[in-house]
Amino acid sequence: MQLYSMPSSGNSLKARVLLALTGKPADIVDCEAGSDALVRAKAQGVLPFGKLPTLVLDDGQALAESNAILWYLGEDTPFIPDDATLRAQMLGWMFWEQYNHEPVIAVRQALVSYPHRAAEATPERLADLLERGHGVLQVMEDRLAKADWLAGDQVSLADISLYGYTCTAGSRGGFDMDRFPAIGRWLDRIAALPGVLDA
Amino acid sequence: MQLYSMPSSGNSLKARVLLALTGKPADIVDCEAGSDALVRAKAQGVLPFGKLPTLVLDDGQALAESNAILWYLGEDTPFIPDDATLRAQMLGWMFWEQYNHEPVIAVRQALVSYPHRAAEATPERLADLLERGHGVLQVMEDRLAKADWLAGDQVSLADISLYGYTCTAGSRGGFDMDRFPAIGRWLDRIAALPGVLDA
Numbered sequence: 001m002q003l004y005s006m007p008s009s010g011n012s013l014k015a016r017v018l019l020a021l022t023g024k025p026a027d028i029v030d031c032e033a034g035s036d037a038l039v040r041a042k043a044q045g046v047l048p049f050g051k052l053p054t055l056v057l058d059d060g061q062a063l064a065e066s067n068a069i070l071w072y073l074g075e076d077t078p079f080i081p082d083d084a085t086l087r088a089q090m091l092g093w094m095f096w097e098q099y100n101h102e103p104v105i106a107v108r109q110a111l112v113s114y115p116h117r118a119a120e121a122t123p124e125r126l127a128d129l130l131e132r133g134h135g136v137l138q139v140m141e142d143r144l145a146k147a148d149w150l151a152g153d154q155v156s157l158a159d160i161s162l163y164g165y166t167c168t169a170g171s172r173g174g175f176d177m178d179r180f181p182a183i184g185r186w187l188d189r190i191a192a193l194p195g196v197l198d199a
Numbered sequence: 200m201q202l203y204s205m206p207s208s209g210n211s212l213k214a215r216v217l218l219a220l221t222g223k224p225a226d227i228v229d230c231e232a233g234s235d236a237l238v239r240a241k242a243q244g245v246l247p248f249g250k251l252p253t254l255v256l257d258d259g260q261a262l263a264e265s266n267a268i269l270w271y272l273g274e275d276t277p278f279i280p281d282d283a284t285l286r287a288q289m290l291g292w293m294f295w296e297q298y299n300h301e302p303v304i305a306v307r308q309a310l311v312s313y314p315h316r317a318a319e320a321t322p323e324r325l326a327d328l329l330e331r332g333h334g335v336l337q338v339m340e341d342r343l344a345k346a347d348w349l350a351g352d353q354v355s356l357a358d359i360s361l362y363g364y365t366c367t368a369g370s371r372g373g374f375d376m377d378r379f380p381a382i383g384r385w386l387d388r389i390a391a392l393p394g395v396l397d398a
Contacts, residue, residue, distance in 0.1 A: 061284055068291035075283055084274055085260055092267035099297040 001026040002056040003069075004041055006033060008113070010106055010164035011066035012053040013199065018073045018160050020195030026055070033114070066164070067094045070157045079157050090151035093158035096139075104133045106165040109173040126174075133175050137183060140166070144182035148189065155193070163190050200225040202268075203240055205232060205251040207312070209305055209363035210265035212398065214252045217272045217359050219394030225254070232313070265363070266293045269356045278356050289350035292357035295338075303332045305364040308372040325373075332374050336382060339365070343381035347388065354392070362389050 003019065003026045005012040019026050031038040031052055041047050047054050049064035055072065056062050063069050074080045081087050108129040111121040140162065143150060150158040167187055170177035177184060191197055202218065202225045204211040218225050230237040230251055240246050246253050248263035254271065255261050262268050273279045280286050307328040310320040339361065342349055349357040366386055369376035376383060390396055 057284065059284075063284070063287050063291060065291035065294040067294045068287045071290050072283065072287035075286075084271065085256065085258075085262070087274075088262050088267045088271035091270050092262060092264035095264040095266045095294065095297050098294050099301070102298070103302070 001058060002029055002046075003027070004029045004031050004047060004052055004054045004056070006031055006038075006052040008032060009052060010109075010168065011102075013167075014066050014160055014164040015053045015055065015069050015073065016199040017163065017190075017196050018070055018079065018157070020199040021160070021193060022073060022077050022079070024073055067098065067157075067161055070094070070161055074157045078154065079160065081152050081154070081156055083152070086152040086156075090156045090158040093150045094161045097158075097161050097164075100139075101136050101162065102165060104129055104136050105169050105173060105175070108133060108175070109165065109168060112174060113172055130175065133169070133173065134179065137166075137169065137175060137177075137180050140186075141180045141182050144186045148186070155190070159186070159190060163187070167191075200257060201228055201245075201255040202226070203228045203230050203246060203251055203253045203255070205230055205237075207231060208251060209308075209367065210301075211252040212366075213265050213359050213363040214254065214268050214272065215398040216362065216389075216395050217269055217278065217356070219398040220359070220392060221272060221276050221278070223272055266297065266356075266360055269293070269360060273356045277353065278359065280351050280353070280355055282351070285351040285355075289355045289357040292349045293360045296357075296360050296363075299338075300335050300361065301364060303328055303335050304368050304372060304374070307332060307374070308364065308367060311373060312371055329374065332368070332372065333378065336365075336368065336374060336376075336379050339385075340379045340381050343385045347385070354389070358385070358389060362386070366390070 003015055005016055005028050007030050016028060029037065029041065031041050042050070046056055046062065048062050051064050053066055053069060054062050054064050055069045063072055081090060108126065111117050111126065147153070149155050150162060166183065169175040202214055204215055204227050206229050215227060228236065228240065230240050245255055245261065247261050250263050252265055252268060253261050253263050254268045262271055280289060307325065310316050310325065346352070348354050349361060365382065368374040
């Protein structure tokens with residue numbers, strides 16, 4: 001398999017982390033925004049959805065959507081729970097990540113970090129995203145104050161998915177992570193898993 | 200099981216459609232926005248996430264997130280494909296639905312339909328949502344012009360998920376569905392499945 005990955009993107013980080021944790025073999029092709037590698041990948045037609053990350057399977061089929069890639073890589077591993085209710089709770093967190101978390105937590109990071117988005121980064125928009133982001137993070141804090149992991153009592157795809165953009169919410173996004181000590185301990189638990197910090 | 204469902208919501212419709220198609224038994228509790236039934240359900244504590252739809256399982260646990268509920272109800276049915284690549288493609292459409300489709304297609308319907316959101320429905324916002332919505336629908340059209348279903352060659356959870364808000368995109372959302380004939384035929388195929396129109 002080949003994972004076409006944007007080094008600066010939390011969506012791509014999710015897939016790299018799960019590859020590291022499962023040991024499944026894949027070549028990682030870095031395609032940073034604006035890079036020649038990204039132009040080349042698009043010209044080669046390996047990104048049929050035009051999005052990163054894209055996982056190209058051995059039969060040439062391509063998968064998009066970071067959380068769907070997590071599901072594919074997570075099948076037959078302990079990162080998908082055996083219990084049906086826990087599986088649905090895990091997926092619930094992953095859909096919540098795309099609908100509630102990413103559009104706020106990741107977007108503020110992008111507006112602050114990427115020069116080509118600076119024009120959108122008005123003070124009003126940044127303030128709105130900050131306030132809404134703290135509300136989103138509080139939902140995670142409430143869960144993690146009473147449990148080590150988001151779904152069930154083991155690390156699952158839900159944790160890998162939410163780790164993607166939460167791990168840089170303070171440093172890149174400017175969110176006040178001191179308010180969320182349980183998230184801080186959860187981030188430390190994930191970072192301590194083998195290979196995560198090198199992913 | 201009990202499905203707490205908002206009759207006017209596409210997210211709730213998805214779950215009702217899948218219950219009809221699978222024949223799995225669940226009591227449906229209507230909780231329209233602003234209804235006494237919704238106030239009562241919240242007071243009873245059966246909506247721990249404060250969201251609809253919520254599926255309350257026989258052991259009392261509650262599941263939120265419409266697409267996670269679809270997954271739970273779809274397990275061990277033909278609505279989840281046996282093939283791992285197709286499963287990931289199906290989930291890819293479902294994550295795309297929450298990130299790209301719902302925030303545009305459903306939001307325009309809500310702004311136009313719900314009196315309490317009329318203040319947000321500025322001409323500029325409605326025009327922007329219309330243009331972006333046609334782009335979103337074109338992605339579905341491109342797939343459905345060459346295949347009967349979104350993932351693989353059978354109806355799956357991806358179709359049920361996207362049906363939720365696409366079936367009223369023209370009538371409630373004001374999107375120009377004449378541009379998307381393949382979507383029209385796909386909507387007819389779903390509506391012809393037993394029980395869907397009564398769901």
